[in-house]
Amino acid sequence: MKNYNKYKVGYFPPDKPHNEWVKKDHVEKAPIWCSVDLRDGNQALIVPMSLEEKVEFFKYLVKIGFKQIEVGFPAASKTEYQFLRKLVDENLIPDDVTVQVLTQSRKHIIKKTFESLKGVKKAIVHLYNSTSLAQREQVFKKEKPEIIKIATDGAALMKEYAAQNPETEFSFEYSPESFTGTEVDFAADICNAVIDIWEPTADNKVIINLPGTVEMSMPHVYASQIEYMCANLHNRENVIVSLHPHNDRGTAVADAELGLLAGGDRIEGTLFGNGERTGNVDVVTLAMNMFCHGVDPQLDFSNMPEVVETYEKYTDMKVHPRQPYGGQLVFAAFSGSHQDAIAKGMRWHKEKDLKTWSVPYLPLDPQDVGREYEADVIRINSQSGKGGVAYILENNFGYMIPQQMREEIGYMVKDISDKEHKELTPVEVYQAFAREYVNVFDPIDITDAAFRKASDFKANDGMIADIKVRIAGKVYQFEAVGNGRLDAISNALKMSPYTFDYKFITYSEHALSSESSSKAAAYVCIEDKNGDVFWGVGTHEDIILASVNALVSALNRQNKKDHFVE
Numbered sequence: 230m231k232n233y234n235k236y237k238v239g240y241f242p243p244d245k246p247h248n249e250w251v252k253k254d255h256v257e258k259a260p261i262w263c264s265v266d267l268r269d270g271n272q273a274l275i276v277p278m279s280l281e282e283k284v285e286f287f288k289y290l291v292k293i294g295f296k297q298i299e300v301g302f303p304a305a306s307k308t309e310y311q312f313l314r315k316l317v318d319e320n321l322i323p324d325d326v327t328v329q330v331l332t333q334s335r336k337h338i339i340k341k342t343f344e345s346l347k348g349v350k351k352a353i354v355h356l357y358n359s360t361s362l363a364q365r366e367q368v369f370k371k372e373k374p375e376i377i378k379i380a381t382d383g384a385a386l387m388k389e390y391a392a393q394n395p396e397t398e399f400s401f402e403y404s405p406e407s408f409t410g411t412e413v414d415f416a417a418d419i420c421n422a423v424i425d426i427w428e429p430t431a432d433n434k435v436i437i438n439l440p441g442t443v444e445m446s447m448p449h450v451y452a453s454q455i456e457y458m459c460a461n462l463h464n465r466e467n468v469i470v471s472l473h474p475h476n477d478r479g480t481a482v483a484d485a486e487l488g489l490l491a492g493g494d495r496i497e498g499t500l501f502g503n504g505e506r507t508g509n510v511d512v513v514t515l516a517m518n519m520f521c522h523g524v525d526p527q528l529d530f531s532n533m534p535e536v537v538e539t540y541e542k543y544t545d546m547k548v549h550p551r552q553p554y555g556g557q558l559v560f561a562a563f564s565g566s567h568q569d570a571i572a573k574g575m576r577w578h579k580e581k582d583l584k585t586w587s588v589p590y591l592p593l594d595p596q597d598v599g600r601e602y603e604a605d606v607i608r609i610n611s612q613s614g615k616g617g618v619a620y621i622l623e624n625n626f627g628y629m630i631p632q633q634m635r636e637e638i639g640y641m642v643k644d645i646s647d648k649e650h651k652e653l654t655p656v657e658v659y660q661a662f663a664r665e666y667v668n669v670f671d672p673i674d675i676t677d678a679a680f681r682k683a684s685d686f687k688a689n690d691g692m693i694a695d696i697k698v699r700i701a702g703k704v705y706q707f708e709a710v711g712n713g714r715l716d717a718i719s720n721a722l723k724m725s726p727y728t729f730d731y732k733f734i735t736y737s738e739h740a741l742s743s744e745s746s747s748k749a750a751a752y753v754c755i756e757d758k759n760g761d762v763f764w765g766v767g768t769h770e771d772i773i774l775a776s777v778n779a780l781v782s783a784l785n786r787q788n789k790k791d792h793f794v795e
């Protein structure tokens with residue numbers, strides 16, 4: 230590709246990173262979560278949310294469990310301002326939730342921001358100014374001390390306004406915006422200058438937010454920057470280090486996870502990663518990654534379909550079908566070997582009554598996020614296999630297909646999908662199976678069967694079958710003896726003028742639990758003299774008649790109509 234040499238690394242990692250965090254292998258506790266859906270997410274929408282939409286989305290974020298929510302940039306627009314006023318005036322902010330607002334470090338904007346907060350019980354005021362080399366040179370055209378002054382002037386002003394509004398419990402947050410393109414020692418200097426003005430205490434900590442405003446490096450570099458900041462911030466014990474990764478390189482989640490290992494305490498992100506350009510870090514993925522490591526994320530995504538629906542409704546964005554945890558297809562297995570392993574894994578878990586989850590190919594139990602095994606997991610197309618088809622027939626329709634029969638049904642079903650070039654629904658799978666194997670009564674149909682004990686028969690369970698059978702349109706009556714009812718029927722059928730060349734290979738039966746509790750299903754396999762096998766399935770309220778139907782189905786599959794042409 231041309232022009233690669235137009236680019237160079239634009240970040241400044243610490244000279245001697247300790248990278249101690251590498252020794253940890255997972256995030257051990259939930260961070261403080263702050264949703265920025267209503268601010269960073271909203272400012273990136275083609276049409277930002279209306280006031281009513283923001284109110285509804287706010288309520289939903291509260292329902293999920295966010296305790297800190299950045300509700301907007303009140304100085305930006307009337308809607309933003311009025312939205313905050315509505316939350317305050319109509320008492321819509323629960324006592325355990327703190328709203329956060331963003332402000333540039335400019336006098337009139339800070340003033341307006343504090344006005345918008347009048348009467349609120351608790352609030353985080355979030356101040357930012359850009360600190361990167363590129364922004365200093367190209368946008369602000371200022372040297373480092375002047376950039377520090379922008380931050381400290383704003384910080385001092387915020388302290389004044391807060392003092393004038395003692396009815397509100399204010400917390401302060403500062404972001405060296407464009408942190409990832411800022412020399413780490415300068416980032417520490419500017420943050421420390423702000424911290425020194427705010428003088429945090431154990432009762433009133435400040436938040437230093439270190440944004441990956443533009444994601445510029447590999448995640449371990451961002452984490453080493455976070456480690457450096459944690460080691461060099463003044464009054465660290467009274468500072469909450471917050472991370473705000475964006476996803477320009479597609480690794481925001483990794484930035485956040487490694488950043489937490491490196492000392493971060495708090496995460497700012499959005500549902501499904503909505504936000505500027507490629508988005509903010511996806512809080513759903515982050516939280517669910519913790520969940521799948523056995524850590525309570527302190528956010529509730531147990532009804533993921535509802536989360537997706539709500540997100541799509543208010544942002545007018547779509548959740549990608551392969552979006553981790555939330556996408557429509559993230560639990561779906563179309564391919565045969567995956568289906569086989571999942572079906573066996575699910576059975577294993579059920580039989581062993583396991584308390585921890587380890588089903589192959591399913592890192593998460595779909596039911597834990599409100600998804601269903603039947604509809605979401607095993608799906609059938611031309612890549613599917615016998616295990617998947619058998620799973621569908623058993624779990625959706627109650628047919629426990631014998632092992633030896635599965636491969637034949639698997640190929641029959643996937644051939645249909647291949648020919649029609651489409652996914653088959655469970656009902657279509659069942660219909661194909663039923664059409665081909667179950668109660669096939671043409672050209673042979675036993676219309677009447679009666680049994681009586683054969684008193685002179687040597688075997689204890691000797692039976693006589695008296696059957697009426699229609700074969701290719703003609704009706705016959707035969708009577709024969711056998712060592713059981715099915716054997717007697719088979720022998721009676723062999724009395725017909727047509728040659729039926731077969732021997733029994735296998736027979737099995739079970740109650741059909743899902744279709745009807747009073748029905749039974751029977752499976753018969755017969756083999757001709759060439760070694761070709763024919764399966765048939767029978768269902769009936771009477772288990773004996775189910776087995777008769779299975780035999781007749783197998784015979785009909787062996788002997789098509791042309792067999793009976795005289």
Ligand SMILES: CC(=O)SCCNC(=O)CCNC(=O)[C@H](O)C(C)(C)COP(=O)(O)OP(=O)(O)OC[C@H]1O[C@@H](n2cnc3c(N)ncnc32)[C@H](O)[C@@H]1OP(=O)(O)O
Pocket residue numbers: 269272302304305306332333334335338357358359368369379406442505
């Ligand atoms: C990474 C982020 O997401 S940061 C948040 C970004 N979000 C938004 O900007 C959405 C809301 N913003 C707005 O509605 C508007 O930008 C407002 C109302 C805040 C300000 O509007 P305006 O003053 O008309 O315009 P604008 O934001 O372009 O201001 C640019 C000026 O502010 C300065 N400026 C920009 N950001 C900051 C900052 N954080 N602190 C101090 N000054 C700043 C610029 O250097 C520029 O200065 P100049 O006038 O001397 O050239």
Ligand SMILES: CC(C)C(=O)C(=O)O
Pocket residue numbers: 269331357404406407438440441442443473475
């Ligand atoms: C305002 C800041 C925190 C921001 O959104 C960013 O840097 O991405």
Ligand SMILES: [Mg+2]
Pocket residue numbers: 269440442473475505509
């Ligand atoms: Mg951002």
